[in-house]
Amino acid sequence: MHAESGKAPDRPRTSTGGVDRRGLLAGGAVVAAGLGAGAAALALRGGGGGGSAPGRAAAPERRTPPFHGERQSGVTAAQQPATQLLALDLAPAATSDGRAALRALLGESTRVLAEASGAGPADARLRDGEPAGLSSVVGVGPELAARLGLNVPPALLTAVPVFPGDKLDPARGGGDLVVQLCAADRWPLSVVAEQLGAVARAVGATVRWTQSGFLARTAGGATPRNLFGFKDGTANPTAEENGQWVWGPPGPYEHGTVLVYRRIRMDTAAFAALPGERQEQVMGRRAGDGSPLTGTAEHDEPDIYTKNPDGSYVLPATAHVRLSSPRLDGGARMLRRGYSYDDGPGDRGLLFCAFVRDPAQFTRVQERLAARDALNAFVEHTASAVAYVLPGAKEGGTLGEGLFG
Numbered sequence: 001m002h003a004e005s006g007k008a009p010d011r012p013r014t015s016t017g018g019v020d021r022r023g024l025l026a027g028g029a030v031v032a033a034g035l036g037a038g039a040a041a042l043a044l045r046g047g048g049g050g051g052s053a054p055g056r057a058a059a060p061e062r063r064t065p066p067f068h069g070e071r072q073s074g075v076t077a078a079q080q081p082a083t084q085l086l087a088l089d090l091a092p093a094a095t096s097d098g099r100a101a102l103r104a105l106l107g108e109s110t111r112v113l114a115e116a117s118g119a120g121p122a123d124a125r126l127r128d129g130e131p132a133g134l135s136s137v138v139g140v141g142p143e144l145a146a147r148l149g150l151n152v153p154p155a156l157l158t159a160v161p162v163f164p165g166d167k168l169d170p171a172r173g174g175g176d177l178v179v180q181l182c183a184a185d186r187w188p189l190s191v192v193a194e195q196l197g198a199v200a201r202a203v204g205a206t207v208r209w210t211q212s213g214f215l216a217r218t219a220g221g222a223t224p225r226n227l228f229g230f231k232d233g234t235a236n237p238t239a240e241e242n243g244q245w246v247w248g249p250p251g252p253y254e255h256g257t258v259l260v261y262r263r264i265r266m267d268t269a270a271f272a273a274l275p276g277e278r279q280e281q282v283m284g285r286r287a288g289d290g291s292p293l294t295g296t297a298e299h300d301e302p303d304i305y306t307k308n309p310d311g312s313y314v315l316p317a318t319a320h321v322r323l324s325s326p327r328l329d330g331g332a333r334m335l336r337r338g339y340s341y342d343d344g345p346g347d348r349g350l351l352f353c354a355f356v357r358d359p360a361q362f363t364r365v366q367e368r369l370a371a372r373d374a375l376n377a378f379v380e381h382t383a384s385a386v387a388y389v390l391p392g393a394k395e396g397g398t399l400g401e402g403l404f405g
């Protein structure tokens with residue numbers, strides 16, 4: 001029996017985590033009225049939803065969010081259809097040398113990312129394309145933080161455990177520094193990842209792993225589908241909820257967050273072989289419009305308490321959206337910005353990327369999922385990484401300045 005806690009009121013949600021689409025549309029109207037790039041930036045950063053009103057012709061959001069600011073751009077910027085993640089490892093070194101290498105790496109990475117997001121990057125390969133909406137996130141891993149005694153939220157140092165069923169490949173997960181780049185297409189991602197690899201090598205660091213992912217480009221801000229064919233990213237927190245569950249608490253870490261990354265292989269053939277009705281019971285939502293089995297519209301809140309006349313739950317006991325429901329977790333929400341990946345036959349799936357204040361939010365949900373989720377028959381977690389996403393760099397400043405205090 002699950003106890004209800006933190007009943008959340010119904011509210012409009014976005015697939016990208018942030019503002020209500022109508023608010024975003026209003027933001028767009030302000031921009032259109034000619035209030036300029038500053039207003040455009042504000043509209044983008046205010047809560048970070050992308051997209052436009054449902055049913056509207058989609059103008060893909062290509063404006064590049066400003067690199068500089070209190071928070072890094074890649075957490076709440078409009079979600080772009082391409083991503084590249086990379087993890088870097090510093091050379092093992094005495095603490096003081098390690099700190100110096102990290103400072104140098106963060107300084108150079110800041111320069112690379114600021115330049116790639118700004119006007120007229122030096123690298124010709126980034127100059128002639130259309131604006132790609134490049135956003136980035138840079139975080140430090142728990143092991144590095146412990147090794148160098150870095151100033152990170154203490155909760156980060158509680159590692160995400162290995163869960164039953166995990167088949168984790170250490171070469172595809174972990175890392176001292178984890179970077180996520182997102183853009184409208186892969187071109188700038190590949191160029192910027194190369195530049196980051198070069199600055200890493202210059203301080204004796206190595207690229208531990210890279211992973212690229214993609215999303216369907218949907219019309220009118222519609223929620224993209226995952227490789228099982230279901231809309232994924234519907235129930236994401238509002239901008240206000242991000243303040244409670246995603247960004248750090250008021251104080252030294254309030255502009256940081258934690259990225260939890262899981263590379264999850266999906267057996268799409270086996271799932272596709274299920275009758276459609278069974279697929280919907282597994283997910284707890286309808287494949288067509290993404291509505292919960294207890295509702296009629298995509299953004300209706302799944303109701304985990306409604307029962308059928310025979311006493312069974314409408315949302316089955318092992319349905320994914322029941323087990324991941326915030327109602328079972330004091331209302332806690334994570335900001336999910338997942339991508340699909342395709343690394344060849346038999347290795348396709350989901351790059352689960354979630355931003356949380358505390359990695360324990362992820363752990364509590366994954367403990368329930370690992371134990372009972374009907375999806376488990378079709379998925380396998382093959383890599384895992386956690387990183388403290390640093391506060392943003394102010395103009396003229398460097399990412400990670402607070403780490404060494």
Ligand code: HEM
Pocket residue numbers: 226228230231232233234235236262264265266283285302320321324325326334349350352362365366369375379
């Ligand atoms: C391949 C693996 C997975 C697939 C295919 C998948 C798919 C989905 C889908 C289709 C939804 C419903 C639409 C939505 O709200 O986005 C959903 C919801 C959700 N999933 Fe997953 N998911 C996977 C793994 C995970 C993992 C590992 C976690 C966290 C431990 C997770 C947490 C959630 C949460 C929190 C929700 C929203 C629940 C709510 O507020 O209603 N999912 N997922």
